[in-house]
Amino acid sequence: MAGGARILTSVAIGIPWLAGILTAVTRRHSRVIGFAASSVSVSASVLLLWAAPARESLDEALMVLFSCVTLGATLVLPRRDCNSGTIGGILFLLGSTLLAYSTDDLRILLAAWILSTVPFFPKQWFRSRTWRPRLGLLLSSTALALAIALIAAHGHAMSIGSLKGRSPGGLAVFGLLVASVIFRKGICPAHAWVADAADGGPAIPTALLLNGHFGAMLVAKLIVPLFPHTARDLFPLLSYLALATALYVAIRALTENSPRRLLAFLALSQSACILAGLESRTVEGITGALVHWFVVTVSTMGLFGVLRLLEVRFGENLTASRHLGLAEHAPRLAVFFIIFGLALVGLPGTLSFCSQDLLIHGTLASHPQTGLLLPIATAMNAVSVFRLFARLFLGRRRTGFTVMADALPRERWILTVGVLFVVLAGLFPNAIVAQQAAEAEAVEQAIHAPMRPSEVFERKLSSKSWSDSREGTSGMAPRTAGNKSPEKIGRDPRFRQRLRSASAGKRDVLHAGTKSSRSLYEPATVLS
Amino acid sequence: MAYSQTMLVFVVLAPGVVFSVLALLWLVGWTPRERVVSRITGAVFSASILALAVIIWRLAATGAPAVTVTFGNWFTVHDYHFPLVLMADHLSLPFLGMTLVLSGLIGQFSATYLHREPGFLRFFLLLHLFAFGSLLAFAAGSFDLLVGGWEMVGITSVLLIAFFQQRTAPVENGLRVFAVYRACDIGLLVGVFAMHDWAGTASFAGGLPSLTGNRASIVCLLLLLAAAGKAAQVPFSGWLPRAMEGPTPSSAIFYGAISIHAGAYLLLRVQPMLVQSGLASAMVIAIGVATAIHGTMSGRASADAKTSLAYASLTQVGVVFVEIGIGWKAIALVHILGHAMVRTLQFLRAPSMLHDYHKMHSAIGGELSPTGKHLEELLSERVQLWLYRWSLDHGHLDTILDRFVIYPLMRLSRLFAKLDSMGLSLSGREAPVPRHSAAGQGNM
Numbered sequence: 006m007a008g009g010a011r012i013l014t015s016v017a018i019g020i021p022w023l024a025g026i027l028t029a030v031t032r033r034h035s036r037v038i039g040f041a042a043s044s045v046s047v048s049a050s051v052l053l054l055w056a057a058p059a060r061e062s063l064d065e066a067l068m069v070l071f072s073c074v075t076l077g078a079t080l081v082l083p084r085r086d087c088n089s090g091t092i093g094g095i096l097f098l099l100g101s102t103l104l105a106y107s108t109d110d111l112r113i114l115l116a117a118w119i120l121s122t123v124p125f126f127p128k129q130w131f132r133s134r135t136w137r138p139r140l141g142l143l144l145s146s147t148a149l150a151l152a153i154a155l156i157a158a159h160g161h162a163m164s165i166g167s168l169k170g171r172s173p174g175g176l177a178v179f180g181l182l183v184a185s186v187i188f189r190k191g192i193c194p195a196h197a198w199v200a201d202a203a204d205g206g207p208a209i210p211t212a213l214l215l216n217g218h219f220g221a222m223l224v225a226k227l228i229v230p231l232f233p234h235t236a237r238d239l240f241p242l243l244s245y246l247a248l249a250t251a252l253y254v255a256i257r258a259l260t261e262n263s264p265r266r267l268l269a270f271l272a273l274s275q276s277a278c279i280l281a282g283l284e285s286r287t288v289e290g291i292t293g294a295l296v297h298w299f300v301v302t303v304s305t306m307g308l309f310g311v312l313r314l315l316e317v318r319f320g321e322n323l324t325a326s327r328h329l330g331l332a333e334h335a336p337r338l339a340v341f342f343i344i345f346g347l348a349l350v351g352l353p354g355t356l357s358f359c360s361q362d363l364l365i366h367g368t369l370a371s372h373p374q375t376g377l378l379l380p381i382a383t384a385m386n387a388v389s390v391f392r393l394f395a396r397l398f399l400g401r402r403r404t405g406f407t408v409m410a411d412a413l414p415r416e417r418w419i420l421t422v423g424v425l426f427v428v429l430a431g432l433f434p435n436a437i438v439a440q441q442a443a444e445a446e447a448v449e450q451a452i453h454a455p456m457r458p459s460e461v462f463e464r465k466l467s468s469k470s471w472s473d474s475r476e477g478t479s480g481m482a483p484r485t486a487g488n489k490s491p492e493k494i495g496r497d498p499r500f501r502q503r504l505r506s507a508s509a510g511k512r513d514v515l516h517a518g519t520k521s522s523r524s525l526y527e528p529a530t531v532l533s
Numbered sequence: 534m535a536y537s538q539t540m541l542v543f544v545v546l547a548p549g550v551v552f553s554v555l556a557l558l559w560l561v562g563w564t565p566r567e568r569v570v571s572r573i574t575g576a577v578f579s580a581s582i583l584a585l586a587v588i589i590w591r592l593a594a595t596g597a598p599a600v601t602v603t604f605g606n607w608f609t610v611h612d613y614h615f616p617l618v619l620m621a622d623h624l625s626l627p628f629l630g631m632t633l634v635l636s637g638l639i640g641q642f643s644a645t646y647l648h649r650e651p652g653f654l655r656f657f658l659l660l661h662l663f664a665f666g667s668l669l670a671f672a673a674g675s676f677d678l679l680v681g682g683w684e685m686v687g688i689t690s691v692l693l694i695a696f697f698q699q700r701t702a703p704v705e706n707g708l709r710v711f712a713v714y715r716a717c718d719i720g721l722l723v724g725v726f727a728m729h730d731w732a733g734t735a736s737f738a739g740g741l742p743s744l745t746g747n748r749a750s751i752v753c754l755l756l757l758l759a760a761a762g763k764a765a766q767v768p769f770s771g772w773l774p775r776a777m778e779g780p781t782p783s784s785a786i787f788y789g790a791i792s793i794h795a796g797a798y799l800l801l802r803v804q805p806m807l808v809q810s811g812l813a814s815a816m817v818i819a820i821g822v823a824t825a826i827h828g829t830m831s832g833r834a835s836a837d838a839k840t841s842l843a844y845a846s847l848t849q850v851g852v853v854f855v856e857i858g859i860g861w862k863a864i865a866l867v868h869i870l871g872h873a874m875v876r877t878l879q880f881l882r883a884p885s886m887l888h889d890y891h892k893m894h895s896a897i898g899g900e901l902s903p904t905g906k907h908l909e910e911l912l913s914e915r916v917q918l919w920l921y922r923w924s925l926d927h928g929h930l931d932t933i934l935d936r937f938v939i940y941p942l943m944r945l946s947r948l949f950a951k952l953d954s955m956g957l958s959l960s961g962r963e964a965p966v967p968r969h970s971a972a973g974q975g976n977m
Binding site for chain 2 (some may be wrong): 197253256258259260288289292293328332333337340347351352353358362363365366369377380381387388392395398399400401402414435438442445446
């Protein structure tokens, strides 16, 4: 079974890369090659998901999602953009992203992380006028590389599975990983590069880059499993930053007139909601974040796709500063745009209604005061979506343009599939929500898993008792009844025995504690 | 599933299914003819009215208090669940009946009124979506489900305000209404969360969540925010005249009948909780009184028929709020039903009202004489003038909202835009400026 999974993973990753090289060499039939390679990736990812055990299928689900949106991108890409360079870059990005999702090795994760940014450095491919996108990507890669180097320097293994719950490298590595998330995800104050990238870069490939959600992936796959206890104490800081980003960017979007930048702000604000949900440390919030991940990916891809289709039809100087009345020429594109737009911000009947519901409950439960920022930010985003829709599609018809320029059948069908996904998944959400809830419970258990006695002892030595640390985070108390509370751990005879022996000497406990105690208090296996 | 339960499911889902099928077919390339659309609409609402009649008859025959359909949970996460419960009780049945009768009526009226209008299909699609949203909100057995219907009503309302999309004013007014709706809906979302957190449920199929004291007050005040926004109560009344930009049939059904009474329905639904909170009850009464006074003043100074009718409608809804605050639940319900029917008729007659007046003047051989002295003549001229200006500007509510909420928010947004481009300026590079105009020209 493991051998079969390895082969399927290799196919899902390798075929897009090979197809990318083929496209670059032959420079012909780019769309066909891109479509075929993405289809193979989708098929392989679906088989992997089907074979994956419950509670350990997040990586596979994300692989399916990303390969599907890449497949959609190859179809919706307008003919002007459909050259060997763009398709090659998209396929390269697909392979790198799937590699990052699927790997268990830190070195490979770093390689995939860097490879996914490579297409955005050559000026021929990524024509951003500002330095910020490249700097953002560079800093995120550097921070991750330093973190992994520190882990290696401490003599730890490079497998994520073997490092779970061991806090390798301590606070320094944790800080570097969080910095990497901040730069890659575009969390305030490192948010400006996202809008610059969307404004200057190729629309659909840049949307794919943003929708890899590598920052959220790093949180779910690396930070939470490796640093559950540090995460428990320090996550509120990142959570506040994420909520502040969601609100800051939502306010920023209110007066933005460049459609691409505005969409980037909306995507960023909603992506920050994903991060806030992951850090809410409640099953509802984490599930909402994982479901919202799907929604944001599909909706923003749809929005950027429709925008690019409008740009190739009506020129690239579209603006939200005045009404363009494009619905007269492209009514179906207008409908796709408003559905994807409102689906991003919690339209009832779409999947985001469920994800927003869970996100709001989760964040309000963990942060009653700051959690209020989330519905406020979402409300502002909804206003921005409607403003952009109204300015682009409504108002007086453009003079001098009299023909219909609506979606072509190829574009129409693939956009309809996207709409059907967000709507049908919204009407019958339990399939997705239940699966993500299982994953979320694993993540939440990892965060709330009790500390190993050695860690408890270290804290006692530094005069920071359990109760003190709990008081400090009293507003974010774990909600899972199944986990052992610190008080229960304190009453545990085995734990008391270890503390008594600890009084004989710290070194003994630290040495003796690890093996036997890990079997008692080791966090649940997550996200292999 | 019992007979009446099947009927209830049909009543709620039928307009939603029609909307989904017609929209999907249009999206992939098929546009139905006007006659097909109007006949489907007529058939669906007629069948739904019959189904509702069967439900009422069954309830009367069996003496049961309500028909409840439980589909289990829509989704479940850990100890949080979203119950999917439909319920038709003595409160929701009148609202369901009102929605079906008026939606069917508006459908038939609009088949002629909007004949050969470019947005004919769009109007009917939105009418079906609106009916589905309203029926879902009124038949919901939990506040979670009510939120879904509530939001749908809001979005269709906005899209219908912007129905005449070639003109700028309706589009911009739609945007403004949308902003007010979304801001006020935060109250509903947080209120539902508070119910889940404090009572463990937001379902009212088996009775309201038991909350008392401060918790009841907080939840009621949050729901009052949502209700006041949807019902255009003070201080959110400024959006109502803007909403008159939509086609007359949609104005009739939204702002004369159903949408504007949705807020009152929400308060009626939480009335047992409202009774326990003196503060919330007082707030409901105060808002109702203020709205009634504001509505009657502004309506008298309005120059056009639809705005005048909208403010008359607002006045009555203000009175309904007062009745709910006092606790006169039955009177409020009768008031709502009577008012909705009369106001819909007035709105539908509004386009031909001038013609009727001309006809009457022609028949009697001149204009009607003034009705005599008005109460306002008892006031000094200076006060009269001040009141007139105050009423003409609709109580300055929009101005206050602009000055203290919208403009500061826009200024903050422009400040953020400057901060974002600061790094680029310092490095000597060109800041990313939108191609057509500088950032910061957007407005609501």
